[in-house]
Amino acid sequence: MSIHGEIRTAGLAPFGAVLATFVLQTLSQGLKVVRAMEHRRAVRALNALDDHMLRDIGLTRGDIRDAAAEPAWVDPSVLLVRRAVERRTAAWLKARRPA
Incomplete structure (x- = not known):
C-alpha cells in the first residue's frame, strides 16, 4: 500500500467512530421512546x-393524570415511582416520630 492509501484510511477512521457513535445514540434514544410507549400502556x-x-x-x-400529561x-x-416512594418515605418517617 502506498503512503497515500494509508493517509486516506487514517483520515476516515475518526469519521467511522463518529458515525458509529451517532448510530448507537440514535438506537438508544429510539429504545427509550419505545419503552416510554410501553409504560404509557401500563399507565392506562x-x-x-x-x-x-x-x-x-x-x-x-x-398521579396517574400527571403521568399521562x-x-x-x-x-x-x-x-x-417517585410519587409512590415519596409517600412511602413520608409514612415511614411519620411512624417513627415519637408520640
Whole structure:
C-alpha cells in the first residue's frame, strides 16, 4: 500500500467512530421512546384500577393524570415511582416520630 492509501484510511477512521457513535445514540434514544410507549400502556391500565387499589400501591388518580400529561417521549413510570416512594418515605418517617 502506498503512503497515500494509508493517509486516506487514517483520515476516515475518526469519521467511522463518529458515525458509529451517532448510530448507537440514535438506537438508544429510539429504545427509550419505545419503552416510554410501553409504560404509557401500563399507565392506562393503572387508570382502570379503583382508588383503593391505587392507594395500596401508593398512588392517586392525580398521579396517574400527571403521568399521562407528560410529553409522549417521556417515560411516565418515572413520575409514578417517585410519587409512590415519596409517600412511602413520608409514612415511614411519620411512624417513627415519637408520640
